[in-house]
Amino acid sequence: MRYRAGPGVGAAVSVGSLISTRSCSAGLGCRSTYPGRSAENRDRRLIVAPRTVAELGEAGVIALINSDRSQPATTLLGPGDDAAVLAAPDGRVVVTTDMLVQGRHFRLDWSDPADVGAKAIAQNAADVVAMGARPTGFVVALGCPGDTPLATVEALAAGMWAEAARAGGGIVGGDLVQSPMMVLSVAAFGDLDGRDPVRLTGARPGDILGYAGRFGWSAAGLALLEAERTEPAEPIAVHRRPAPPYRAGVAAGRAGATAMTDVSDGLIADLAQLAAASGVRIDLAAARVVDPALTGIAAELGADPRVWTLTGGEDHALVATFDPRSDIPAGWRTAGTVGPGSGVWVDGVRWSGAGGWESFTR
Numbered sequence: 001m002r003y004r005a006g007p008g009v010g011a012a013v014s015v016g017s018l019i020s021t022r023s024c025s026a027g028l029g030c031r032s033t034y035p036g037r038s039a040e041n042r043d044r045r046l047i048v049a050p051r052t053v054a055e056l057g058e059a060g061v062i063a064l065i066n067s068d069r070s071q072p073a074t075t076l077l078g079p080g081d082d083a084a085v086l087a088a089p090d091g092r093v094v095v096t097t098d099m100l101v102q103g104r105h106f107r108l109d110w111s112d113p114a115d116v117g118a119k120a121i122a123q124n125a126a127d128v129v130a131m132g133a134r135p136t137g138f139v140v141a142l143g144c145p146g147d148t149p150l151a152t153v154e155a156l157a158a159g160m161w162a163e164a165a166r167a168g169g170g171i172v173g174g175d176l177v178q179s180p181m182m183v184l185s186v187a188a189f190g191d192l193d194g195r196d197p198v199r200l201t202g203a204r205p206g207d208i209l210g211y212a213g214r215f216g217w218s219a220a221g222l223a224l225l226e227a228e229r230t231e232p233a234e235p236i237a238v239h240r241r242p243a244p245p246y247r248a249g250v251a252a253g254r255a256g257a258t259a260m261t262d263v264s265d266g267l268i269a270d271l272a273q274l275a276a277a278s279g280v281r282i283d284l285a286a287a288r289v290v291d292p293a294l295t296g297i298a299a300e301l302g303a304d305p306r307v308w309t310l311t312g313g314e315d316h317a318l319v320a321t322f323d324p325r326s327d328i329p330a331g332w333r334t335a336g337t338v339g340p341g342s343g344v345w346v347d348g349v350r351w352s353g354a355g356g357w358e359s360f361t362r
């Protein structure tokens with residue numbers, strides 16, 4: 001997707017060009033300044049290029065993050081003012097927020113900063129499309145230690161922009177603070193294009209359960225990383241950078257899906273939320289969702305591919321329910337049925353126990 005430059009978007013900036021050389025006074029030599037750098041640094045005669053966020057300073061890092069970006073048409077005013085302005089053609093705005101905390105949601109020895117940036121956008125965009133909406137924009141609050149290399153922040157921003165382009169929105173602003181570890185808090189916005197939001201509450205007995213994307217791959221990647229393995233590469237890549245099926249989500253909204261959610265905590269956990277919200281029972285056929293490609297990997301680690309598939313989170317695949325009289329849209333497969341009752345049933349057995357990841361319990 002190509003974005004045009006939006007108003008308020010700064011011109012191209014490189015770290016080199018952020019260093020402005022002040023006038024040279026006789027006998028004092030030339031002093032280079034860095035926008036936003038500390039008072040202490042302002043008094044030093046810096047001639048080397050800054051390498052960390054502390055050396056470049058807040059304003060410089062923000063300029064770096066926003067340099068050379070072009071915004072989509074929905075960005076009426078991009079970064080640079082007190083707030084951004086986004087178009088909302090529908091008149092209603094879909095809004096969600098999700099954060100990533102270093103050590104809890106990612107490790108920089110397991111993931112590249114570009115992957116972490118992409119994941120932060122992906123998990124938010126997945127929530128927007130899970131409402132049947134089209135992502136229009138993101139704001140990103142970033143906390144990081146002062147000694148974070150500028151290269152890390154540049155890679156983070158590159159990963160965010162790559163995923164934002166895939167999802168269909170621009171990064172229209174954010175916040176930058178010092179913190180003891182890296183934290184990324186993203187808010188995402190979306191447009192319904194005149195449709196009703198696809199809620200958790202609309203599944204009805206008789207509906208068909210469908211899914212788009214895949215399950216268990218991120219959990220497999222996490223297990224491989226925990227086991228200090230680097231192969232096979234594919235599940236590790238999925239764990240580092242999930243690829244939510246954005247088009248399929250919007251297509252489900254257009255096709256009149258009765259309920260939908262993205263799977264962030266675990267397939268069973270997220271289906272259980274949907275079943276409870278709709279007041280229905282969901283019957284899942286495990287063979288339809290367990291990917292045979294995971295069987296060999298699980299055997300090597302002494303793990304169960306069914307557990308990865310049914311309770312692993314972070315794939316950000318989509319599940320939705322459809323009226324049986326309507327066609328399931330492109331990119332969707334059937335995974336089960338909706339009936340009267342409650343709970344999630346797998347191959348005819350009611351699921352009890354943990355259905356996925358839960359904050360504060362592990």
Ligand SMILES: Nc1ncnc2c1ncn2[C@@H]1O[C@H](COP(=O)(O)OP(=O)(O)OP(=O)(O)O)[C@@H](O)[C@H]1O
Nearest residue numbers: 096097098099123124127262263264265270273313
């Ligand atoms: N601090 C909060 N204040 C208000 N509402 C909240 C807060 N945290 C969560 N919620 C709301 O509770 C609901 C469930 O949140 P939850 O984070 O589980 O959503 P999710 O899409 O499943 O997220 P995740 O991708 O983080 O697993 C959402 O509607 C969310 O907006």
Ligand SMILES: Cc1ncc(C[n+]2csc(CCOP(=O)(O)O)c2C)c(N)n1
Nearest residue numbers: 103104105106107264265313314357359
């Ligand atoms: C280093 C590291 N350890 C463990 C995991 C696994 N993990 C963390 S949060 C989460 C689910 C969503 O949580 P939330 O509801 O907080 O968004 C999962 C499966 C990871 N990604 N990285």
Ligand SMILES: [Mg+2]
Nearest residue numbers: 127130262264
């Ligand atoms: Mg969600």
